[in-house]
Amino acid sequence: MTGYDLGDKTVNSELPAIHLAGPTAVGKSAIALELAERLRGEIITVDSMQVYRGLDIGTAKPSREESARVPHHLIDVVDLSKSFDVAQFISLARCAESDVRSRGHLPIFCGGTGFYFKALFDGLSTTPPSDTALRLELESTPMPQLLEELARRDSNAYAAIDRQNPRRVIRALEVIRLTQRPYADFLPPKNTTKTRNFFVLNCPAAELNERIHRRVDGMLKLGLVEETRVLLNQGLRENKTALQALGYRQVTDYIDGKHTFLQTVDLIKSRTRQFAKRQLTFFKHQFNAHWIDHSKTNSAKTVDLLLGELDNPQS
Numbered sequence: 001m002t003g004y005d006l007g008d009k010t011v012n013s014e015l016p017a018i019h020l021a022g023p024t025a026v027g028k029s030a031i032a033l034e035l036a037e038r039l040r041g042e043i044i045t046v047d048s049m050q051v052y053r054g055l056d057i058g059t060a061k062p063s064r065e066e067s068a069r070v071p072h073h074l075i076d077v078v079d080l081s082k083s084f085d086v087a088q089f090i091s092l093a094r095c096a097e098s099d100v101r102s103r104g105h106l107p108i109f110c111g112g113t114g115f116y117f118k119a120l121f122d123g124l125s126t127t128p129p130s131d132t133a134l135r136l137e138l139e140s141t142p143m144p145q146l147l148e149e150l151a152r153r154d155s156n157a158y159a160a161i162d163r164q165n166p167r168r169v170i171r172a173l174e175v176i177r178l179t180q181r182p183y184a185d186f187l188p189p190k191n192t193t194k195t196r197n198f199f200v201l202n203c204p205a206a207e208l209n210e211r212i213h214r215r216v217d218g219m220l221k222l223g224l225v226e227e228t229r230v231l232l233n234q235g236l237r238e239n240k241t242a243l244q245a246l247g248y249r250q251v252t253d254y255i256d257g258k259h260t261f262l263q264t265v266d267l268i269k270s271r272t273r274q275f276a277k278r279q280l281t282f283f284k285h286q287f288n289a290h291w292i293d294h295s296k297t298n299s300a301k302t303v304d305l306l307l308g309e310l311d312n313p314q315s
Contacts, residue, residue, distance in 0.1 A: 017097060017107035018310075019120070021046070021283060022201035023276035024112050024246070025211040027294055027302075029062060031201060032110035034299045035306065036070040039108075042100045044093055045074045046111025046120075049245040051084050052076075054231050057224045058247035060215065073100070080235045080242055086119050093120065114282040121198075121287075127175050127186040134177060138170045139240070146173055157183040162278055167241060199306055200283045203295035212272045216247070220265065225251055246272050 018035065022028045032043050045051075049059045053076045062072050073096040078084050093109070093116075100107045109120065119125075138146065146169050151158040153176050161183075162168050172183040179186075203211075228236070228251040236243055236252070243249055247268050254264040283289060290309050294302045 015106065016197045017044075017109060019046075019117060019198040020108065020110040020201065020306075021114065021117055021199070021289070022112060022294075023208060023279040024272060025215045025276065026201045026203060026208060027211070027299070028110055028112065028201055029060070029066070030299045031294070031302055031306070032108055033066060033070055034303045036106075036108050038303065038307075039106050040104075041106035041108040042071040042073065042103075044096045044100070044107055044109045045072060046089075046093075046109050046113050046116045047074075048084070048089070048113045048116065049242065050075050050111075051078055051089070052239075052242050052245075053079055054227075054234060054236075055080075055242060055245055055248065057219050057222050057227050058245055058251075060219070071100075080231065080239050083239075083241065086116060087124055089116050090119055090124060112279055114279060114286060117198075118286055125186050127171075128178050130171075130174065131178060134174055135170065138173055139166075143169070146170065149173060150176075154182045154184070160184075164274070164278075165244065167244065197310065198287060198289045199309065200287070200289045200291050201294045201302070202280065202291055203293065207295050208276060209273055212276065213269055216265065216268050216272060219247060225254070228252060229255060246275060 018039075018041070020028055020032050020035070035041060036043055043062075047059065049055055050061055051074060052059075055061075061075055066072075074089070074092055077092060078088075097107045109117070111117075143166060146166075147158070147163055150161070150169060150173055154172070157172050157176075161172055175181075175183050175186060202208075224247055228248055231248070232252065232255065236248065243252065250259070250264050250267045250271065253259055253267075254261060259267065292302060292305055292309070
C-alpha cells in the first residue's frame, strides 16, 4: 500500500494531496465525496466561479447534505462586488491545505478550472500586473477587433487561447501591449512529468453531453432564472468575471429579452458542451495526468480504480 490506509480510514499526513479534475458534469464532486469519506479527507474546491457568494445553482455548489458529509473549502469566499484571480486562489488554497493537514486529514483538490491547477503545480506566471487604463481600453474594444489583433501579433497565443473567453483574450493582449513580447513567454511550460496524484475523470462524448443536458435541465428546475434575477439586483451585471459563469450570461440575456426561454436552454447546453471540450483539451495539452474512465459506472467503482492508481506509482 502507499500509506493510504483504507482499513481504519487514517492517512499519513506526509502523503501528497490528491488532485481530481475533469470536464463539467462528468461527476467529479461525487467521486471527491466518496474518496474523502474513504480516506478521511477534506475537499478544496478548484473552481473560479464557486468562490462567489450567491452563484449557487448555476455553479453546482455542494448541497448542505454534501457539505455536512465532508468539509469543503474555497466556496463562497468573495462577494459579487469583489474581483478574484488566480493569485488569490493560490494563497487561499495553500492556507486551506495547511488547515486540513493540521487536523491530520488529507487535502483533496477537486474542480474543473485547469488554469488554477496549472498554477498549483507550476506556480504563478510572471506576467506584469494589470494596467487600469489599458484594461478599460481593451474592454471597450469589440471582440472581433481584439481577436484580429491577437492573431496578428501572437499567432501561437491566438491558436491556444480560449477565444470565447473575453477575460483571457483581453489579458493576453494586455500583456503583449505592455511588454511587446509574445504572451507565451510569460506562461509556465507544459508539465511533462506524470503527476502520480493528479487524476482527470472522463467519459465518452455522447455520455458527457447527456450528463450536461440533464444538469442544465435540473438547474433550471431548481430556479436558475430566479437566482439570476436576484443576483442581477446584487451586482452580477457589473462583475464581468462572474457574469461569464455558464448559464448566468445566457439567462441574463433571456431576462433582457434577447432570447426566448427555449433558445436560452439550447444556448446554455451548447455553451456548456463547448466549454467541456475546451476543458478536456487543456487537461490533455497542459498536463501528463492519470486519466480515469468514469463512463457508465458508479462512484464506488471509479474510486476503486483511482485508489488502484495510487497504489501503483509506476503506472
